[in-house]
Amino acid sequence: MDKQNTIKDKAAIVGVGESRYYKRGGSPISQFSLACHAIIQAAEDAGIEVSEIDGFASYANDQNDPSRLAAALGLRELNFCNLAWTGGGGVAAAVANAAAAVAAGYARQVAVFRSLAQGRGFRLGQAHLGGGPAGLLGFTLPYGVASPAQRIALRVRRFMYEHKVKQDALAAIALTSYHHAQFNPRAVMYGRPLSAEAYHNSRWIVEPFHLFDCCMENDGAAAVIVTTAERARDLRQKPVFIMAAAQGSDPRDVHDSLNIPDFGSANFKHVARRLYEMAGIGPQDVDVVQSYDHFSGAVMITLVEHGFCAPDEINDFCTVENLTWPSGKLPLNTSGGNLAECYVIGMQLVNEAVRQVRGISTCQVKDAVISMMISGSATTPTSNIILHG
Amino acid sequence: MGNEETATAYYLPEVLPVPSPAPDGRDKEFWEALKRHEILVQCCSRCDSLQMEPEWLCYKCHSFELGWKQVAGRGRIYSWERVWYPIDSGLKDACPYLVVVVELTEASGLRLLGNLLGDPRQEVEIGAEVEAVFEDHKQKGFTLLQWRLVQPESRP
Numbered sequence: 001m002d003k004q005n006t007i008k009d010k011a012a013i014v015g016v017g018e019s020r021y022y023k024r025g026g027s028p029i030s031q032f033s034l035a036c037h038a039i040i041q042a043a044e045d046a047g048i049e050v051s052e053i054d055g056f057a058s059y060a061n062d063q064n065d066p067s068r069l070a071a072a073l074g075l076r077e078l079n080f081c082n083l084a085w086t087g088g089g090g091v092a093a094a095v096a097n098a099a100a101a102v103a104a105g106y107a108r109q110v111a112v113f114r115s116l117a118q119g120r121g122f123r124l125g126q127a128h129l130g131g132g133p134a135g136l137l138g139f140t141l142p143y144g145v146a147s148p149a150q151r152i153a154l155r156v157r158r159f160m161y162e163h164k165v166k167q168d169a170l171a172a173i174a175l176t177s178y179h180h181a182q183f184n185p186r187a188v189m190y191g192r193p194l195s196a197e198a199y200h201n202s203r204w205i206v207e208p209f210h211l212f213d214c215c216m217e218n219d220g221a222a223a224v225i226v227t228t229a230e231r232a233r234d235l236r237q238k239p240v241f242i243m244a245a246a247q248g249s250d251p252r253d254v255h256d257s258l259n260i261p262d263f264g265s266a267n268f269k270h271v272a273r274r275l276y277e278m279a280g281i282g283p284q285d286v287d288v289v290q291s292y293d294h295f296s297g298a299v300m301i302t303l304v305e306h307g308f309c310a311p312d313e314i315n316d317f318c319t320v321e322n323l324t325w326p327s328g329k330l331p332l333n334t335s336g337g338n339l340a341e342c343y344v345i346g347m348q349l350v351n352e353a354v355r356q357v358r359g360i361s362t363c364q365v366k367d368a369v370i371s372m373m374i375s376g377s378a379t380t381p382t383s384n385i386i387l388h389g
Numbered sequence: 390m391g392n393e394e395t396a397t398a399y400y401l402p403e404v405l406p407v408p409s410p411a412p413d414g415r416d417k418e419f420w421e422a423l424k425r426h427e428i429l430v431q432c433c434s435r436c437d438s439l440q441m442e443p444e445w446l447c448y449k450c451h452s453f454e455l456g457w458k459q460v461a462g463r464g465r466i467y468s469w470e471r472v473w474y475p476i477d478s479g480l481k482d483a484c485p486y487l488v489v490v491v492e493l494t495e496a497s498g499l500r501l502l503g504n505l506l507g508d509p510r511q512e513v514e515i516g517a518e519v520e521a522v523f524e525d526h527k528q529k530g531f532t533l534l535q536w537r538l539v540q541p542e543s544r545p
Binding site for chain 1: 401405406407408409410411412416420440441442448467468469470471472473474476480483485486488490499500501502503504515531533
């Protein structure tokens with residue numbers, strides 16, 4: 001990496017916003033309206049006029065056309081539109097692309113957003129049988145394997161075998177998200193705590209995933225405003241600087257492939273190394289982590305690949321005690337994550353990573369300075385960011 | 390293929406789409422071969438590297454001259470899962486069912502996926518030896534590649 005020429009500290013997140021979060025099918029408004037609510041709120045939070053936004057960045061095939069958004073929101077200029085070529089692995093990539101755009105001068109204030117209304121569109125947890133399988137899905141769908149849970153369970157099972165992981169490690173990830181959601185009134189699972197007993201007694205979706213190992217399906221939207229570090233200092237909120245960002249993949253890690261060389265992995269070995277290199281810090285410096293919890297077991301591997309513990313230490317490290325606020329060693333998914341706050345394809349995790357640096361999380365880690373956000377794992381390409389105050 | 394097994398019943402009901410080659414045809418030979426009860430993996434005509442899933446060029450030497458190599462229906466379980474939640478309503482009564490990723494013995498660790506025949510509630514062991522069972526769907530004109538545990542007496 002060329003250490004002189006990186007995005008480090010050239011851009012900042014200056015506003016966060018979100019729609020109300022709903023159970024799947026619970027939103028009375030359209031996916032487009034959800035997106036607009038989140039973007040307007042993020043602009044208000046930043047203390048800028050909505051019409052000052054001049055760019056959009058999103059990921060995972062977001063359905064909200066940027067020109068329609070620009071027209072609906074009354075933007076004066078549209079200077080940058082970018083959709084990252086990813087699924088849930090692209091959350092941080094969208095923020096990184098916005099950061100690059102403002103640093104390069106393509107745009108001044110880019111709204112990064114994701115909106116989802118699974119009650120109105122297709123459901124991610126179901127197979128989509130129309131048209132027949134094509135390409136790699138042809139090697140799995142005829143055998144009843146098509147959903148993200150089924151695809152990722154195979155990778156997690158391999159990791160569990162290689163490192164003698166117990167089910168309790170997966171449970172700890174799920175229980176941690178539910179624990180934190182109990183402090184967060186925005187969370188869909190606020191007021192609905194989860195016990196270890198209820199976790200273990202819950203039905204299997206696909207072994208080794210119980211019901212509570214799998215994220216919810218929701219309706220909602222979240223957004224942040226990204227601008228240059230220089231401009232951020234003049235705005236209302238404490239600037240949250242983008243210290244580092246990375247995106248990519250390990251070798252031959254292709255979506256749906258059974259022949260990924262490092263199959264029992266989260267596809268973050270390469271991307272995590274690049275992130276730390278750019279930031280100039282190591283895992284011991286990170287105060288708090290938001291890691292895309294689509295499936296507990298994938299988060300577990302992600303933590304290993306980001307150096308928070310060795311693979312063979314996972315049973316000792318992955319405990320509720322270690323991962324929960326206020327006293328855990330590595331507070332994880334402090335707003336409740338995809339498992340218990342809301343599944344907005346992970347965008348709300350960026351908002352929470354920002355709140356931790358600002359000091360306003362509902363599970364505020366004391367003196368948090370360095371806040372990491374990791375996008376969807378065991379998918380490809382993946383991405384991550386480090387924020388700091 | 391002398392000692393091959395042909396399944397007498399379908400492991401899953403016929404509600405899932407018929408396997409069809411990718412629109413660009415890069416895996417057509419694989420599916421055609423299964424109907425003949427043969428397992429093919431891609432083989433580079435220039436550097437002899439094997440690769441799966443099929444692609445238009447060899448990822449090692451970038452030759453576009455790729456052929457196919459037939460390999461035996463033998464392997465070991467590399468990973469597995471037991472599916473309880475139906476991804477389609479037509480699979481509701483078929484749950485639970487077992488899925489295995491099999492590393493092929495004769496193809497330098499290349500992997501294919503199928504269902505593990507037998508009791509869907511059985512204990513599954515990674516590393517266990519399995520052999521191919523061809524599941525012909527004659528009316529719809531396709532064959533699936535399933536797997537069953539190699540019984541101790543039939544080990545070579």
